[in-house]
Amino acid sequence: MNLLVLTGLLKFVIEIPDAVLFGTILPAIGLMLFLGNMYFAFMARRLSTKEGRSDVTALPSGPSVPHMFFVVFAIMLPIKVSSGSWETAWQAGMIWVFIEGIVLFAGAFIAPAIRRLTPRAALLGTLAGISITFISMRPAFEIAETPIIGFICLAIILASWFGGVKYPGNLPGGLVAIAVGTVLAWLSFAFGWGFGNVNPDAVSNSVSSLGFSFAWLQFDALWAGREHLLVVLVTAIPFGVYDFIEAMDNVESASAAGDEYSVREAVGAEGVISLIGTLFGSPFANAVYIGHPGWKSIGGRVGYSVATGVLVLVLTWLSIVPLLLSVIPVVAIIPILLYIGALIGAQAFQATPKSHAPAIIFALVPNLAAWAKVQIDGALGAAGTNAAAVGPDKMAQTGVLYEGLDVLAGGAVVTGLLWGAMVVFLIERKPNAASVVALVAAILTFFGFIHGSAIGFMVLPTVALSYLLVAALFYAFNFMELSNAESETVE
DSSP: OHHHHHHHIIIIISOOOHHHIIIIIHHHHHHHHHHHHHHHHHHHHHHHHHHTOSOOOOOOEEEOHHHHHHIIIIIIHHHHHHHOOHHHHHHHHHHHHHHHHHHHHHHTTTHHHHHHHSOHHHHHHHHHHHIIIIIIIHHHHHHHHSHHHHHHHHHHHHHHHTTOOOOGGGOOHHHHHHHHHHHHHHHHHHHTOOOSOOOHHHHHHHHHTOOOOOOOOOHHHHHHGGGGHHHHHHHHHHHHHHHHHHHHHHHHHHHHTTOOOOHHHHHHHHHHHHHHHHHTTOOSOEEEOSOHHHHHHTTOOSHHHHHHHHHHHHHHHTTOHHHHHHHSOGGGTTHHHHHHHHHHHHHHHHTSOGGGHHHHHHHHHHHHHHHHHHHHHHHHHHTTOOHHHHOHHHHHHTTOOHHHHHHHHTTHHHHHHHHHHHHHHHHTTOHHHHHHHHHHHHHHHHTTSSSSSSOOSSSSHHHHHHHHHHHHHHHHGGGSOOOSSSOOSOO
């Protein structure tokens, strides 16, 4: 699904020629994804042998979804527009991911300590925020736009993975959904029903493009991107921090599902594999995916990771991706993402104490703000304007508090984790710990790692000062009488 999406972004938004897209970039991405899936399969196999279990599920791995949209629309597209060159935009994307990969690898050495100190509700809560917004909402909208295919495919998947329905021949629910959706799309074309967006001409053109393309090192293209180094640093570093926290969240998610992996190894491997991808031409990062419990619940173990890695390598190196784009309607695939998003959102509440539920809600809020801001910015961009031109005051008059969204959206993943942690510590009557978290939030805000749109000095001094006052207030609670109960929340 994501391979098809990123291909569409590079082809239609950045307008990279097919020869480079399918002959250089996709083979590099395929190699990166192959290495990622194989390494995480190796980790799962090792864990299975160590614990004598056959039900160990490999960490899912693939192209980072938030990065796909960010690097295309916030890095590559502006540079392409200003320079008039898709090649320059591609080079900028590569250097962006290279810097981010370095930050991610460095983060591997501190991620275990952060994981030990951070409450599970905070980790899983911010992960649920990502799953509900950036993983689930767009698929839900696309399903609603093509309901004949979308609703039917979603029903097939839900009946199989939630309802326990067995299909003939014990075929997987996801495969049945894709097959049915594809048949419906081609029936729509044959009878002129107007949905599905498939046609034989596109298939013929795709068949003619089949051929072998090997991934080659792209040192020159990567080095050429150095002229954009200062431009990409302000976002590559925060996204690197975001990445190792997200990976840490996903390792915690796997732990909650019963598979305990080394967060240092997982994050370090993610960084190294992303770096390798950029050396061969990939403008996207590799990620430990959200969704381990979903794959575990439907029987995924070690083999699914190996099969995924091999299949992706075959699809990209034999230039089969454009053929898939022309044969299978995307709306037949996306219900899988909606299922995964729902499962991860539910896990945040199921795998944490009931009394910590309010902390999960607080961890969700910044991610909801980030998603809403993306939607508003996209709508304004389509109208040929932006928030600054419209004016926050005018937007506020219609109920859109854009300035508040902008503050909450900056570094939303880290902000959600911090907010969730503060609330958990307060629920557990640990005001000192909550005070420390607020102090950390003040420091990160001061330098723009959260709440800001760029790294710098005194980025948002008022917000940073607010966190300092909150830290002092929490510390003062030590001198006030506190209830002995862990929480007043009704169990």
